[in-house]
Every structure is written in structure tokens, then in C-alpha cells.
Amino acid sequence: EADIYQTPRYLVIGTGKKITLECSQTMGHDKMYWYQQDPGMELHLIHYSYGVNSTEKGDLSSESTVSRIRTEHFPLTLESARPSHTSQYLCASSETGSVYGYTFGSGTRLTVV
Amino acid sequence: AQSVTQPDIHITVSEGASLELRCNYSYGATPYLFWYVQSPGQGLQLLLKYFSGDTLVQGIKGFEAEFKRSQSSFNLRKPSVHWSDAAEYFCAVGASDSSYKLIFGSGTRLLVRP
Known part of the structure; x- marks a missing residue:
């Protein structure tokens, strides 16, 4: 079944650690x-991508980085986690021609201690 | 810049009662408007959307919303709330710069009394 997957669902990690949040979709969305x-509860866009090798920063400044080497994969990386990074991170995808037809993943809840 | 305001942080209704969640937007042209629902620990699910045409939009789970240009509003309604409707509700507007970004309101938490 076509879907969007985020792993892990929950992550508790110590300050200074490098982490990568995974997001994959099987719908072929660009x-x-x-x-x-x-x-x-407020949601803020931190990164987006229009396709392979395309990444842009969103409206909220973030110390995280992203990559888009494959269409289906859009991982988010924090080089050195801090308590201020504690939050829920939601990944979404949409396809060309489906205006704002977002599909959201279930999210990763990150806690940095 | 576009913005979305959801003036109610929390709303509590009794099961079986009607519901209205408020949403006001700031946008120069005809907006693309959305309502999403988020259950605890989950991602967002689209309830309904407005692009153009009929200003009363029907969605899933018995929800509807009415676009009122004169009031810059897109309020969500349901005639009879079920306990399973307890969740977070987000109103959103599509960005005007063709980026296909969504701009979300701060959300309204719905609590349902038995």
C-alpha cells in the first residue's frame, strides 16, 4: 500500500549526539x-524539496539539514542534538498536479536530554 | 504575508452536541484552505479542502466547512460530535508563491464530554 513512513516513532537521545530522522514514501511524489x-501544537515548515537534489529551507530557521538523493527518501539530520531540538517532526509529501495534496507521516517525537 | 488564526486553543463539547471550530485567514486572493485532524501520537489527516466553487465543503467523518470571503473565515462544523472526534484540529492555507507550502494555524484541541 502506498504510504509515507517515518522512523523512529520515538527517540530519546543525549546532548551532542548526531541523529538522522528517516522519511520514506512509496507514492512516487516529487x-x-x-x-x-x-x-x-504549532507546525512550522523547516525544509522542503521539489525533487531529487533539490532542497530548500522553510519558514522556521532550523539547525537541521536534509538531503534528497532518491525520490522516495528525505532524511533529516541533526549534527549535534540539543535540548532545544526536542519536538515532534512531521514529514509529508505531495505530487505534481495535486495542489497541496499532502500526505503526512505519523511523526517522530524527539527528546534530547 | 499569509497567516491563519485559530482563536480557540481548547474547546469542550458534550457527545452528541454540535461543533464549530473557528478559522480566520489573511490572504490577498482566493485562498486554498484546508482542515486537518491529528489524533494523539499521529500525523495529520485531511478532513476537507476548499479551492473554488461551492462555499460549503463536505469532508470526511461528517465534517463540513464554509468559506466566507467577507469574513475571511473557514469555520469547521459537525452537527453531532462523537467521542472519537476528540483530537487536535488544524486550519491551513496554501502559500501564494506557488511553492505548495502549507501555512498552519496554531490548532484547536477538542475535548468531548461523555
Whole structure:
């Protein structure tokens, strides 16, 4: 079944560690997005991609980086995790011609201690 | 710049009662508008969307929303709430710069009393 997958679902990690949040979709969508969701629920776009080798920063400044080497894969990396990175990270994808037809993953809840 | 305002942080309704969640947007042209629902620990699910045409939009799970240009509003309604409707609800507007980015409101948490 076509879907979008995020792993891990939950991650507790120590300060200073490098982490990668995985996002994969099996729908062949060209556009992919990362949103950060605060504990108070607000969602902010931190990265997006229109296709392979295309990445852009979103509206909220983030210390994370992303890559898009394959259409289906859009990982997010934090080189050195800090407590301020504690949040939920949501990945989404959409296809050309489906205006704003987003499909969201279930999210990764990250806690940095 | 576009923005979305959801003035109610929390709303509590009794099961079987009607529901209205408010959403106001700031946008120069005709907006693309959306309502999403998020259950605890889950991602977002699209309830309904408005692009053009009929201003009353029907969605999944018995929800509907009405686009009112004069009030810059896109309120979500349901005539009879079920306990399973308890969740976070987000209103969103599509960005005007053809980036296909979604701009979200801060969300409304719906609590349902038995």
C-alpha cells in the first residue's frame, strides 16, 4: 500500500549526539516537506524539496539539514542534538498536479536530554 | 504575508452536541484552505479542502466547512460530535508563491464530554 513512513516513532537521545530522522514514501511524489511541531501544537515548515537534489529551507530557521538523493527518501539530520531540538517532526509529501495534496507521516517525537 | 488564526486553543463539547471550530485567514486572493485532524501520537489527516466553487465543503467523518470571503473565515462544523472526534484540529492555507507550502494555524484541541 502506498504510504509515507517515518522512523523512529520515538527517540530519546543525549546532548551532542548526531541523529538522522528517516522519511520514506512509496507514492512516487516529487515534493516532500519537514514540519516541526512545538509542544504547544504549532507546525512550522523547516525544509522542503521539489525533487531529487533539490532542497530548500522553510519558514522556521532550523539547525537541521536534509538531503534528497532518491525520490522516495528525505532524511533529516541533526549534527549535534540539543535540548532545544526536542519536538515532534512531521514529514509529508505531495505530487505534481495535486495542489497541496499532502500526505503526512505519523511523526517522530524527539527528546534530547 | 499569509497567516491563519485559530482563536480557540481548547474547546469542550458534550457527545452528541454540535461543533464549530473557528478559522480566520489573511490572504490577498482566493485562498486554498484546508482542515486537518491529528489524533494523539499521529500525523495529520485531511478532513476537507476548499479551492473554488461551492462555499460549503463536505469532508470526511461528517465534517463540513464554509468559506466566507467577507469574513475571511473557514469555520469547521459537525452537527453531532462523537467521542472519537476528540483530537487536535488544524486550519491551513496554501502559500501564494506557488511553492505548495502549507501555512498552519496554531490548532484547536477538542475535548468531548461523555
